Amino acid sequence: MDSELLKISGQVAGIGGVAIGGLILIYKDIIAKKIFPMLTKNQAYSLLKLLIILSWSIALTGIGAWTFVTVNSKNSNYSNGENHPKTFAKPVLDWVNIANEARKNKTIHPNRPLPNELVTKRAEFQNWWHNTTLNQKKKLDNKLLYDALSLTSRLYRIQELQSKTKPSATIWSENAVYYFEQVQNPEFLVESLLDKASIYLELSQIEHTDAEEFRRIAKDGDSVMAQAVSLANKKQKPGAYRIWSRFYYNLARPRDGNLSNNWDNNYLLISYQKMQTAFDIQPEEIKNATQLARITQKSAANPPQNNDPNWTKKLRESQQTLIAKWKEYESSLKTPKNRIPALNVLAVITLDIVRREWIESGRNKSNSKKTIAELEDIALPAQREVLALVHHTEWAEDYDFDMFYDLGRIYSLIVIIMDSIASDKAEGMFQEVIKNFKTARKNGTATQNDAAYHSIESDPNLSFLNSTRKKTLKRIFRPLKDNQKIGLSEKPLRTTLNESSCDSKADLVQQKINTQNYGEAKSLLSDLIQEFPSCSRVYYLNAILYYLKETKGGNLNEEQRINLEDKLKKALNYGTDECHLKNNETFTLLNDQDWFINLIKNCKQ
Structure with missing residues (x-):
């Protein structure tokens, strides 16, 4: 019965309820001793008054403690998870x-x-x-x-x-x-x-x-x-x-x-x-x-x-x-x-x-x-x-x-x-x-x-x-005719370019790709595109790097296919020979795919 009282008072009033319930049990025993007939009226009144004050003081202290903890928890800085x-x-x-x-x-x-x-x-x-x-x-x-x-x-x-x-x-x-x-x-x-x-x-x-x-x-x-x-x-x-x-x-x-x-x-x-x-x-x-x-x-x-x-x-x-x-x-x-x-x-x-x-x-x-x-x-x-x-x-x-x-x-x-x-x-x-x-x-x-x-x-x-x-x-x-590519069937529209300089620096990029150092290869390519914006090999290597980095030379999802196709088209527009794409071992898995076949359809080999 005593434990049930504590359980109910705790569920209803939390810490304050437990405090009040505990005091009731204590003071119940005091009252049970029937000491009041032995006391004067003033003594009995003083005792009851003291019991009431102590009960509510403890209850209010418990409620105050619960409130403080709750509010403090909500307002705490989340960077400290304590x-x-x-x-x-x-x-x-x-x-x-x-x-x-x-x-x-x-x-x-x-x-x-x-x-x-x-x-x-x-x-x-x-x-x-x-x-x-x-x-x-x-x-x-x-x-x-x-x-x-x-x-x-x-x-x-x-x-x-x-x-x-x-x-x-x-x-x-x-x-x-x-x-x-x-x-x-x-x-x-x-x-x-x-x-x-x-x-x-x-x-x-x-x-x-x-x-x-x-x-x-x-x-x-x-x-x-x-x-x-x-x-x-x-x-x-x-x-x-x-x-x-x-x-x-x-x-x-x-x-x-x-x-x-x-x-x-x-x-x-x-x-x-x-x-x-x-x-x-x-x-x-x-x-x-x-x-x-x-x-x-x-x-x-x-x-x-x-x-x-x-x-x-x-x-x-x-x-x-x-x-x-x-x-x-x-x-x-x-x-x-x-x-x-x-x-x-x-x-x-x-x-x-x-x-x-x-x-x-x-x-x-x-x-x-x-x-x-x-x-x-x-x-x-x-x-x-x-x-x-x-x-x-x-x-x-x-x-x-x-x-x-x-x-x-x-x-x-x-x-x-x-x-x-x-x-x-x-x-x-x-x-x-x-x-x-x-x-x-x-x-x-x-x-x-x-x-x-x-x-x-x-x-x-x-x-x-x-x-x-x-x-x-x-x-x-001027608009291009159907299937005409810049750098192939049209006279290249580009400024004089030191092709040997581009090739020598592109060789370094190729070396980084061969050793699977893709991060450095990407950085070097960014610089090359700025230095040689019309060098076809730069865009050709960029397509190879994307394919190897994204798929390790394997199958493409639709989004990767679209991105790779865009990069290969850009390489072709800058003068890359279609036969280079067809004969490059990197793209062997692509040779039977319709979109790739369409890209290299003018290769006569």
Whole structure:
């Protein structure tokens, strides 16, 4: 009976109940001794009063102790796991700590395997997540769980950098969104939605040459951002509006993928409006200044803004803001990926603003030298640095065309202005246009090259060239006939190249591949592509390296097949003989596959 009383009081009132139950049992015995008849009224009253005070004091002390422990546990810093049961929180804490340490030490790289301990701790966290109930997860700090889920998704994004689906990164991003919807936490739900939107932006960069897929991704991203912005707090608003603006910018692109055509002005101006909102809230952030300048430049170039002097003023204001922010942040922007966006936007917006102001001034000769000076002092150095940096990033293959093409456009405007004042330096500058356009032509897709061909008459940075110069540029970008390849059936469009120098350095890459030192081979190839952008053997070795590294010379999954086919096509476009592919022992397993047979169909051996 006594134990039953303690059990019931403990279940109902916790520590306080146990305290009261214990006192009842003790005082019951005191009362049972029937000592009260022996006491005076004052003594009996004092004893009862003392029993009541002691009972409630002990009960309140017990309840207070329980409250203190509970509140302290919930508010504890999750980086110290002492307040969580070891067997419960340890996989989460271990994963967050080791992942943050790896990011801090920069030991995570898309071209290298993840450290073994990192992979192990991630697997332990994933196993914990799948085998833990929602109510159990709720016991942990929301910030801890967000960090664990976000780091899982982000590391998969690095591993799946060139994947066209990013399956693991997407799954863990969706896990985070679902969880914080379930627990009704708007702050971390917004952060999770922004992580998911970042995946869509990465996918759109990979698919930027596939118009329909690009548009589908942009629409999905827009839906995610609409939800994120509606829930974002004041601190989250600028980032949310900036990312949302990027999706409207993507939706504004021409449906056929030809970027020289007019963009959807409605989407473009919505993108501009949302980016202006982000900048107004957080003007000190260089990301906001960069994105605002990018969208202002594209909006100003689209009809009817292209002939509106008010947009010329907006261009100049945006350019000056970006220049100021670049000077402020330049020393802190260390990596290529941090420097390239601002530099490229600065180059292109400077190109457009000086041309517009020069034309609006009536092409005044007195302004010509000043215009050329601004192009040579700001636009050219910025774009040259972009070209030097881009080959050290995963953007190298996807954006080679854009970078060389933009550099050629800058030189073209200088030529236009020099021709207007009969400068004897114009011809030398025009050779720079030709050189950069030929390199862009080699790196471009059929859609990109076709757009470049038509832009010679539509882009004012090119269309104001004299007819002879335009004919020269049209020959570079003229459409190829069916099955025609650059470097084979067409006279190679490339600058003079020291082939022996390329071959001698490529031999070293081949040696690294033969010894299965794939990491060093990849690094050497990146440098070679920058030094010899038209050397066919570089792209041939790049395809071999990808095949061996991804499959060890075995069977391909569909995604690997598509990637390898793209790399082999690029090697062929640069002049690699189809028979080299057919006779290379590395590709023996591919000789009976239809897609590979189609690639080498012109080999007569």
